[in-house]
Amino acid sequence: MARIVYRYGDGTTRAVERATPASVMRAAVEAGIPGIVGECGGQTMCATCHVYVADGYLDRLPDIGDDEEEMLGCTASPRDEVRSRLSCQIVVGSGLDEIEVEVPETQI
Amino acid sequence: MPNTAKAPVADWFTLDQLHDDPYPIYARLRREAPIAWVPATGGYFLTSYQACRDVNLDQRIFTATRDYTRRYSMGASMLHKDDPEHAVERKAFGGVLKPNAINRDWNRIFAENARRYLGELREAGPGADLVEHFSGPFAAECLREMLGFQNAAHEDVHRWSQTIMDGNSNSDDDEAVWERYRRSGEEIDAALDEMIPRLRSNPDGSLISALVNGPEPMSLESVRANVKMTVGGGVKEPRDTLVIAMWGLLSHPDQLDQVRNDPGAATLAFDEAVRWVSPIGMYPRKATRPTTLAGIDLPEGANLGVVIASANRDETVFANGEEFDLNRERKPHLAFANGAHICAGQHAAKAMIGRVALPTLLAGLPGLRPAQDTEPRSGGWIFRRIHELRLTWDA
Numbered sequence: 250m251a252r253i254v255y256r257y258g259d260g261t262t263r264a265v266e267r268a269t270p271a272s273v274m275r276a277a278v279e280a281g282i283p284g285i286v287g288e289c290g291g292q293t294m295c296a297t298c299h300v301y302v303a304d305g306y307l308d309r310l311p312d313i314g315d316d317e318e319e320m321l322g323c324t325a326s327p328r329d330e331v332r333s334r335l336s337c338q339i340v341v342g343s344g345l346d347e348i349e350v351e352v353p354e355t356q357i
Numbered sequence: 358m359p360n361t362a363k364a365p366v367a368d369w370f371t372l373d374q375l376h377d378d379p380y381p382i383y384a385r386l387r388r389e390a391p392i393a394w395v396p397a398t399g400g401y402f403l404t405s406y407q408a409c410r411d412v413n414l415d416q417r418i419f420t421a422t423r424d425y426t427r428r429y430s431m432g433a434s435m436l437h438k439d440d441p442e443h444a445v446e447r448k449a450f451g452g453v454l455k456p457n458a459i460n461r462d463w464n465r466i467f468a469e470n471a472r473r474y475l476g477e478l479r480e481a482g483p484g485a486d487l488v489e490h491f492s493g494p495f496a497a498e499c500l501r502e503m504l505g506f507q508n509a510a511h512e513d514v515h516r517w518s519q520t521i522m523d524g525n526s527n528s529d530d531d532e533a534v535w536e537r538y539r540r541s542g543e544e545i546d547a548a549l550d551e552m553i554p555r556l557r558s559n560p561d562g563s564l565i566s567a568l569v570n571g572p573e574p575m576s577l578e579s580v581r582a583n584v585k586m587t588v589g590g591g592v593k594e595p596r597d598t599l600v601i602a603m604w605g606l607l608s609h610p611d612q613l614d615q616v617r618n619d620p621g622a623a624t625l626a627f628d629e630a631v632r633w634v635s636p637i638g639m640y641p642r643k644a645t646r647p648t649t650l651a652g653i654d655l656p657e658g659a660n661l662g663v664v665i666a667s668a669n670r671d672e673t674v675f676a677n678g679e680e681f682d683l684n685r686e687r688k689p690h691l692a693f694a695n696g697a698h699i700c701a702g703q704h705a706a707k708a709m710i711g712r713v714a715l716p717t718l719l720a721g722l723p724g725l726r727p728a729q730d731t732e733p734r735s736g737g738w739i740f741r742r743i744h745e746l747r748l749t750w751d752a
Contacts, residue, residue: 290696
């Protein structure tokens with residue numbers, strides 16, 4: 250069982266547990282987690298699943314690809330050069346069993 | 358298991374009424390039957406935000422593929438394929454319509470074209486029609502360059518787009534519409550036959566070049582279908598969105614002043630325009646198996662009309678959604694769809710209209726206002742547009 254914690258600016262959190270592999274975006278959309286839009290369904294065609302990855306998880310993630318890099322230039326909330334990722338590119342349940350991300354103030 | 362129910366029957370409106378003004382009909386459908394069986398279309402209408410959004414979360418249950426029963430077909434573009442077939446063609450579009458290419462190649466072309474057609478609009482003088490003298494040729498010329506049709510004129514691309522979209526919404530089965538549709542298809546095939554070898558020898562940043570020179574080149578059949586799909590949506594939609602955005606501003610002088618004083622707000626006007634009067638009002642899906650959506654039973658094979666024009670005015674999501682208000686609380690609308698089939702041209706459209714065309718027009722036409730007292734004539738529900746918007750300014 251993989252576990253994802255979504256943290257909000259007001260200090261509250263929501264957690265999702267997944268029995269099957271899923272992206273942090275897809276898990277949020279399917280569980281109705283607010284603040285993750287995922288407009289393009291995970292094709293790196295938008296930047297509406299932007300998250301700030303919590304300390305301690307960053308070095309366990311795959312590198313940022315060219316498509317993700319391009320769309321990270323279009324985030325609605327400011328990009329953090331170290332912690333910003335598109336959550337559609339972070340998959341839990343295959344090698345990564347837990348992660349915590351901060352949900353930005355706005356995605357559009 | 359939650360209780361489920363059969364879809365209510367909505368037989369109290371006609372397609373003509375829908376064409377004239379679909380919004381009061383959509384408002385009643387959202388209140389009474391957000392998923393309804395509509396005998397006039399032989400399908401179900403999905404008019405709530407939630408249903409329109411959720412239908413795109415599972416392509417195995419709700420397919421974009423269709424049977425080609427139309428007399429003349431443009432062939433299957435990626436619009437009518439599901440993943441993984443869809444994703445292969447989507448990937449072949451590469452970065453041509455994405456932000457880096459827009460910044461590198463297209464913004465300059467958008468700006469040149471906006472200046473050129475602003476000049477033509479000024480030359481036509483006060484009383485000129487925005488559609489005829491600016492938005493039509495501007496959108497067609499920008500798309501012509503992005504596609505790489507060096508052997509066509511913007512008039513050709515514009516005619517192709519309109520006749521393809523007329524065919525796509527030819528629910529009356531008008532023979533003359535099919536004939537124009539078929540002829541445009543042949544003209545595009547001929548133009549492609551000429552351009553493909555040229556772009557193979559001299560690749561550039563255009564879409565046709567990307568399709569034929571990419572790591573996994575597309576079959577000719579798929580190139581033709583996807584170029585036709587792009588021509589269809591790629592002129593008509595930005596052309597009509599610009600006019601809707603302009604009408605939204607002109608009919609709300611405080612918001613017009615706001616954008617005049619802060620051209621950066623023009624991208625908000627663009628986003629609000631496509632929410633307010635979505636140029637693509639409905640697209641089809643089909644249920645591949647018996648399923649339920651928002652508590653309503655749908656049989657296998659059910660034809661679904663995903664009415665995003667209605668979803669984008671859903672009062673449970675957009676307060677006072679019938680109004681044009683670029684300062685409304687920002688929420689994701691569905692004008693470009695969501696999920697796998699989200700509009701590939703949305704970033705280019707936003708740059709063309711929100712960053713370039715609207716600010717160029719407002720800066721170049723002091724005292725801009727409607728030339729007529731009456732509301733401009735609108736029509737359509739599958740594709741909705743303002744047919745003509747006459748402008749005047751301080752010459």
